[in-house]
Amino acid sequence: VSVLGVGHGNKLLTDLYNCHLTKVYTVGGLFGKATDDFSDTGKLVEKTTFDHITREKLERILAVIQGINHKALLMHSNIDMKTQEAYELAVKGLIRPMGKSPPIITAIRCLQFALPEFQLEIHCLHETQQYLRKIVHEIGLELKSSAVCTQVRRIRDGVFTLDDALLRTQWNLQSIQNAIWDCQLKVKTELEKTLG
């Protein structure tokens, strides 16, 4: 999913960026190798065994990553923790960094697990592709093995999901017009909700 703005839509793009909505990725990984740029096309640094890894161990690590990132989320949102307002937002789960912040993962879970391959679904904010590959590498290290990232695919960008995306064969004026029409309402409600 890659969002494009046409004409007046460009101004909406900057507004959407300021909403700081989460993006969702499916990340594929492979255990047993470690490379210098954390992906499987990089130069090999090390090979390790991985037969001790089970799905349960992976899920435990994912739970910890979520916990640490949840804490980072609260800390970077620049709200004073001592106020009642902070408590109310924390209960509803609406605390979010509204300014610049390092990459934060709001949710992560394992979709598929078939040694040596695995697939994760990651919801994150302000991330880069290198950060996602690094996460895969660190999961490998934490499980006392190593891992490389084989695939990164964005399946959601704020309000736009895979269902709204157009295939390569659909890149013609009529489909684009229909897509803009369908998404208009969603974008407007989201902007109103966040920016007031």
Add this chain to the structure above:
Amino acid sequence: AVAAAMWGALRGVRRPAAALRRGLAKAAGPRSIRQLREAEEAAPVFQYVGKAPKRKDRVFVWGFCYSGALGVPSFVKPDAGWKKPRRIQPTPYRLETAEKISSAACGYGFTLLSSNTTNITKVWGMGLNKDSQLGFQRSRRDQIKSYEYVLEPSPIPLPLEKPQQTRVLQVSCGRAHSLILTDSEGVFTMGNNSYGQCGRKVVEDETYSESHLIHQLKEFDSRVVQVVCGQDHSLFRTKKGAVYACGWGADGQTGLGHYNITSVPTKLHGDIAGVNIIQVSSYGDCCLAVSDEGDVFGWGNSEYLQLASVTETTQVNVPRHLPFKIGKIKEAACGGTGNIVLTEEGNVFVWGYGILGKGPNLTETAVPEMIPPSLFGWSDFNPDVRVAHVRCGLSQFAALTNRGELFVWGKNLRGCLGTGRMEDQYFPWRVTVPGEVVDVACGVDHMVSMVKSFT
């Protein structure tokens, strides 16, 4: 530069080699894809851990260091001249222990760790020892004197009849006394006995420091399965579901119907007579007990509205049933001014006075208020996160989830919350511990946790 060379090789660009060929060693040059693949396959495979690795048990400590209660001597007496002593350890620090620790307890400036091993050394203590609450720690300089501050986990010698068979099940610490529960030899008590909290007759003008005396308590109606220390009193729970108490009673915390001290453990009656109690808890001057049917009973100090739901008096000296309609209660914990319970559904309720965990506006309530589960990591994404245990320190609360995460909130006295910040925490906050937290013990200004490593 390496990446560029690789791309060159993959596109099939050849270096002009003719001018350089002189019969001497040739430069390595960019490798072809086949060479890369062969090199990869020939690379050695490292094995960091075997097929079925065991998860290691670790102990993490944090909080105020000067009392020695954290068990790391270099915090109080640094090993290099230029290093300064560390006053507070704000984040979890790993403590090396000789054996796997199964039970830990934090008192007022001291800590007890125990293991359920059959080796001779079963209990270690560190921190304040001015009332011999850690037993007699023979000083190396003078064989007659005992240490006043113990800086690292030191074995506590227990007068056991069968030291290689008896196992220590649980330890508990109060303000200046400690209780050690064994499986077949009753309960051992040490420390201050000015109010009879050690279960033996009060001796006038007794000096408690450098004392060798460890008292053994065996006469109960059945085997003791849980020991709890309040500030200056002790509670014992037996297998049959009865509760015994001894010690200071001016707030009614002994629950025996009077406000005097008791020096011999005596059975409690009141609303818990005939009820099978499955858990008792106390840390300050208020006590709570949970029955097998999910009812909670309380007695002791009620100046902070802990028992205000049943009575207006500020001291209750007989156990009273607390009629809360919040569901079946699984576990309860008492702090200095606030109480917390955990229900069967996994909901957490708090009441009392102080920082209760629902923001800065809720400072006191007589009726339990629920803390929303979303603060403990529950969300649509993770719907099966539940709180598994609740613990209380003097002015802090701790909750353990079934995922092994530790949440703390309350007054951050000398860094005891372990969050890394020095401010008080008004709602549950995660403590980052490198492992799955199995149990935690809260004290006045420090905490100890037992953690299992991830792999």
